[in-house]
Amino acid sequence: MSTLQTEPPGVIERREAESLRELTPQQWKSGLAAWLGWFFDGLDMHLYTLVAVTFVAQLMHAREGDAAVKQNSAWIMASFLVGWALGGGFFGRLGDLLGRSRTLALTILTYSLFTGLAVFATSWWHLLIFRFVAALGIGGEWAVGSSLLSETWPPRWRAWVAAVLQTGVNLGVLLACAANYLMAGVADKRYVFLVGVLPAIIVYWIRRSVPEPVEWHRERVRR
Numbered sequence: 133m134s135t136l137q138t139e140p141p142g143v144i145e146r147r148e149a150e151s152l153r154e155l156t157p158q159q160w161k162s163g164l165a166a167w168l169g170w171f172f173d174g175l176d177m178h179l180y181t182l183v184a185v186t187f188v189a190q191l192m193h194a195r196e197g198d199a200a201v202k203q204n205s206a207w208i209m210a211s212f213l214v215g216w217a218l219g220g221g222f223f224g225r226l227g228d229l230l231g232r233s234r235t236l237a238l239t240i241l242t243y244s245l246f247t248g249l250a251v252f253a254t255s256w257w258h259l260l261i262f263r264f265v266a267a268l269g270i271g272g273e274w275a276v277g278s279s280l281l282s283e284t285w286p287p288r289w290r291a292w293v294a295a296v297l298q299t300g301v302n303l304g305v306l307l308a309c310a311a312n313y314l315m316a317g318v319a320d321k322r323y324v325f326l327v328g329v330l331p332a333i334i335v336y337w338i339r340r341s342v343p344e345p346v347e348w349h350r351e352r353v354r355r
Contacts, residue, residue: 155285155286159284159286162284162342163281165233165236165334165342166236166280167297168334169239169300169331170273170274170297170304171300171304172243172244172304172330172331173273173301173304174300174302174305174306174307174308175308175327175328176244176247176266176270176308176328176331177212177267177304178305178308178309179247179308179311179312179324179328180209180325181209183312183321183324184208187321188208188256188259189201204260207260208256208259209263212263212264212266212267214264215263215265215266215267215268215270215271216267216271217271218268219267219271219273220275222268223235223268223272223273223275224272224279226272227279228351231344232279232283232344233280233342233344234344235276236276236280236342238269238272239270239273239276240331240332240334241269241335242268242272243268243270243273243328243331244329244330244331244332245332246266247262247266248328248329250266250322251322251325253322266328277297280345281294283348308327311327315327
């Protein structure tokens, strides 16, 4: 922190990278951390849609075709979308206070933990709560991951990086589909949500290896 306070901006800033080989290790780590966050976002947010009606019917001890099952499945999805929207604002603000890297790790831990907790749901409204909190983390990851990249990657690369981030979401959706296919023989659909715990593995690496952006440190010192 003292270095950031005493060194002039010219010492800290580097010439903007003109090729991928000129990117710094910090920029690569930030990009990888954000991409993995979006990748697991796609995984966790799509797991429910694959087993929604079947699992909710199981929790309600009803048939899949019942109107109440479809209605409650829709309420759960609605709570997820609301949590997704609120999570961006909540964790975005938290990222300003705690730092991008710390908050990114917290968002990933949030959505992986509460996706996994769906295994223990015994009623449909339990699942509604778990999906809502998981969505807070997913929405927050989108906001914090984008901020992390915008503060570490050169401006000329940001449009390209934004496109690459979108591939992470889509590949995460494909992983969710693959997991559901491989677990098709499992009668109890709740165990599909255990796959959603996988993102928690990268939290330790993010906290150990991804530094906070220089811009965030400067803004913190200024305040």
